[in-house]
Amino acid sequence: MEDIEKGESGSSSAVATRRAEPRKARPPVRCSICARRTWLNATHLMEPPGVPEPRQSWTLCKRCHTALLVEMERSPILSPLRLRIATGIVAADRSPYVYAPSHKPISDRTWIIIMAWGFGIAMLLHLVLVVMLAFVSGH
Numbered sequence: 001m002e003d004i005e006k007g008e009s010g011s012s013s014a015v016a017t018r019r020a021e022p023r024k025a026r027p028p029v030r031c032s033i034c035a036r037r038t039w040l041n042a043t044h045l046m047e048p049p050g051v052p053e054p055r056q057s058w059t060l061c062k063r064c065h066t067a068l069l070v071e072m073e074r075s076p077i078l079s080p081l082r083l084r085i086a087t088g089i090v091a092a093d094r095s096p097y098v099y100a101p102s103h104k105p106i107s108d109r110t111w112i113i114i115m116a117w118g119f120g121i122a123m124l125l126h127l128v129l130v131v132m133l134a135f136v137s138g139h
């Protein structure tokens with residue numbers, strides 16, 4: 001019975017064999033537009049040949065890439081510069097370094113705040129109405 005418990009002395013060799021893990025020291029990939037880290041769904045874009053030098057390339061997160069595709073479809077320009085211009089437009093809209101939002105459509109967050117205020121005001125109006133009705137019918 002004692003032999004079973006004594007058989008576990010060589011466990012240090014198992015630790016030594018675990019050094020061969022893949023390296024994790026990859027530099028963080030950041031979105032070229034919004035500067036967020038994009039671990040997944042990073043899209044690497046390169047300008048097509050034919051644009052004025054220097055050719056540019058971008059790494060985009062999924063959200064910026066989607067916005068860029070929308071902007072590309074809206075753009076009437078049909079030249080190799082189209083990508084660069086669309087990227088500029090998206091960057092003007094989404095970049096954290098742009099502090100003056102000019103023609104931004106109302107974001108989801110703003111809508112939530114507006115709706116919350118709307119509900120609050122509607123509730124107060126109802127309360128006033130109910131109190132008034134009770135007051136009127138009480139007389």
Ligand SMILES: [Zn+2]
Nearest residue numbers: 031034061064
């Ligand atoms: Zn982005």
